[in-house]
Amino acid sequence: MCGRFALTASPEEVRELLGLLELEPFPARYNIAPTQPILIAVAAPPREPGxxxxxxxxxxxxxxxxxxxxxxxxxxxxxxxxxxxxxxEKASFRAAMRHRRILVPASGFYEWHRPPKGSDEKLQAYWIRPKSGGIVCFGGLMETYMSKDGSEIDTGCILTTAANRTIGTIHDRMPVVIPSEDFSRWLDCRAGEPRDVADLLVPAQEDLFEMIPVSDLVNKVANVGPELQTRVERAPRPVTQAKPESDDQMSLF
Structure with missing residues (x-):
């Protein structure tokens, strides 16, 4: 699951990655949360020949x-x-998968490692970013909702897939990352059906991301500064004293 992400790159960097003619200025955002506006890229209307x-x-x-x-x-x-x-296959997404696929540029995302029940460990937040820096683009879907008064609002979500081994140490899901060479193919909903882009819905390569333990500041939407991505030292896992086995009880290990 992806519940928070960040886009701290400059508008020029995003414009260059996506191959846009222009892009309105926007501030660095360190804690993008659900219901907030997000920048997305969609396929442009058909172009004239030449x-x-x-x-x-x-x-x-x-x-x-x-x-x-x-x-x-x-x-x-x-x-x-x-x-x-x-x-x-789902009614909520079927039409968008066929007609309204999007890209969601991000500098990285946050994920939380939830300790097992009964453990003394605390919930640990991680900032997950490309090892080499820069921007990635998540695959997503868009729908335009029309309210009763006739007003329209574009809404979107991020597609997830099974976590790779790196991310899998803290969570079983991760966002779908669309490689830059496949941006146009992913967005082309006129010629490309969902089956034509199914090969893109896979875990990211193992060496793409690095995971940085961070404080719980990211848990609060009101916190929006760069300190959210500052590395913290993880507390050592508590060592529990094993109970001695009784003579009449078999060991499971």
Whole structure:
């Protein structure tokens, strides 16, 4: 699951990665949370023959997808993530998988390691970023919701997949990362059906990310500064004294 992420790169860096003609200035964001606006890239309208206009445009959407068939968003569970393995089968995502695939640029994301029940360990937050720095783009889906008064709002969610071995040490899911060479193929919903991009819905390469333990400041949406990504020393795991086995009890190990 991806419940928080960050985009701290400059607008110029994002514009260059996505191949956009222009991009409105925006501030660094260290703690992007559900229901907040997120920057996304979508396929541009069809180009005229011979045009050199980019095939992508950037728009803002609310993080939390609302399917078009929802009558009252207040009664609908907020969808910030969608399982890529079943997105093409679920009513909430099927149309978006076919017609409205998006890219979500990010400098990295946050994940929490939840200790086993009964453990004395505390919940530990991690800042997960590309080892070499820079930006990645998550695969996502978009729906435009029309309210009763006729107003429209673009909404989106991030696709997830099984975690690779690196991320799997703290969580069993991770965002789908779309390689830059596949941006256009992922966004091309006119020619490419979901089965044509299924090969992209896989865990990221093992050496892509590094995990940095951080403080619990990220838990609060009000905290939005760079200190959220400062490495902290993890407390050593408590050592529990094993109980001696009785003579009449078999060991499981």
């Amino acid at each position: 045009s050199n206009r980019p095939d992508k445009i950037a728009v803002l959407a609310r993080w939390g997808l609302i399917p078009s068939w929802v009558k009252d968003p207040g009664d609908f569970t907020l969808i910030i993530n969608a399982r890529s393995e079943t997105a093409n």
